[in-house]
Amino acid sequence: MIVTVTMNPAVDKTVEIERLLPGGLNRIRKVEYDAGGKGINVSKTIQKFGGSSVATGFLGGNTGKTIENVLKNQKISCDFVWVDGETRTNTKVFEKNGAVTELNEPGPVIADAKLLELLEKLDRLSGPETLFVLAGSVPVGVDKHIYGDMIRLVKKKGGKVLLDADGELFRYGLEAGPDMIKPNRVELEEYAGFQREASEKELLKFARRLLDRGMEAAAVSMGKDGALLVFPGRQVKCPALSVKAHSTVGAGDAMVAALAFARDKGMETEETIRLCMAAGAGAVTTVGTKPPSMELVRKLMEQVEISDI
Ligand SMILES: Nc1ncnc2c1ncn2[C@@H]1O[C@H](COP(=O)(O)OP(=O)(O)OP(=O)(O)O)[C@@H](O)[C@H]1O
Ligand SMILES: [Mg+2]
Known part of the structure; x- marks a missing residue:
């Protein structure tokens, strides 16, 4: 539940x-x-x-x-x-x-x-x-x-x-x-005490350190630059999907929903990653914070590029 x-x-x-x-x-x-x-x-x-x-x-x-x-x-x-x-x-x-x-x-x-x-x-x-x-x-x-x-x-x-x-x-x-977190870049930078924009490598290192304390997943969202997704056995970078942007407000919330839903359903890491990325991109296409349709999310899931890092 x-x-x-x-x-x-x-x-x-x-x-x-x-x-x-x-x-x-x-x-x-x-x-x-x-x-x-x-x-x-x-x-x-x-x-x-x-x-x-x-x-x-x-x-x-x-x-x-x-x-x-x-x-x-x-x-x-x-x-x-x-x-x-x-x-x-x-x-x-x-x-x-x-x-x-x-x-x-x-x-x-x-x-x-x-x-x-x-x-x-x-x-x-x-x-x-x-x-x-x-x-x-x-x-x-x-x-x-x-x-x-x-x-x-x-x-x-x-x-x-x-x-x-x-x-x-x-x-x-x-x-x-x-057990899980989804900071965006700025939130993680602030927490980590960076006075400047951190490199992806630095963000990743920091997220990994949090995971080593026993967390199950850390998704670091970076807006139009995609996201870094860190799990105990796998860490990946996914570029943002190319969609027609309407409102980026709520993209992070959609990614949070995807993480929660995937965890609750016991999804494999790969599918979780795809759902997170597709949900974020899908939310960008809708007005305000309206959630994307599942039809669109399913289509976007197929387009997600995953690079192990
Ligand atoms: N312009 C965009 N084009 C494509 N995908 C996007 C865009 N903006 C966001 N996304 C996707 O949505 C994810 C979450 O977005 P973002 O990093 O802006 O979250 P956030 O700052 O927590 O947003 P909020 O708290 O307003 O919901 C990103 O990792 C990315 O995959
Ligand atoms: Mg947010």
Whole structure:
């Protein structure tokens, strides 16, 4: 069973407008709403793959209900902790000339009792068959050790963890020994303390060092430059697949979903690599963070070039 944890979900609101007039009346041409947040994106992608997951984390107010409805309509199981206040709405305003203005809400403040409730839920869900995906930022005021705490809790009961976070959340999370990670280049460079762009060789060396501490997989994504994928018995570089780019946001989340799905299904390393690369590229072809179709992902899987390094 896969459980995705989204501590800071959001309704993503996309607005299209001719030209934004600050201080004036703006008439919206088109508006779209979607359920967002990294863990939720992962759940949606796993669903597209034909797999299933339980989505948990915090939801609040009417926006929270909207997110739950969107997920339930997609047949994704929800087991959220309901909190006081309103889940965030993040608005992206697209102008005809290509300019994008973002308006992000702060989201609810999480009471200690609610945090405890979430930890108890994870404890209940955890077991040798459970793979947790901890992804994305956390609400304001939540301690940056939270993912580390969750990892320790889950591992005590034999569960597995895939961590996708940055900065201190990543650093403290790593100390607790997650089973899989998917940092992008910048996240790994920051963690490793590089003051400049690291070479692929350096990134690989660092990922390998993390694996030697007992990890099962480290996928270092490098955007349009592809990815380095490191497993105990194999390390590879794959160039990015050539696709018509629409939005690169969420490409990493799709790769995380692929790693989790492949692990849950017990896929061989080769197939896991192909799925990771195809999922990332597929996500780039879709609008916003929308997951790619399985039909496209299958086609892309055949095109993945794998170089052992
Ligand atoms: N422009 C692109 N063309 C083809 N493939 C891409 C492109 N951008 C990303 N990808 C694929 O998706 C993978 C993940 O992308 P990226 O490294 O941007 O993740 P990320 O920074 O974690 O993204 P996010 O957190 O926004 O989801 C890359 O390793 C690559 O395989
Ligand atoms: Mg990412």
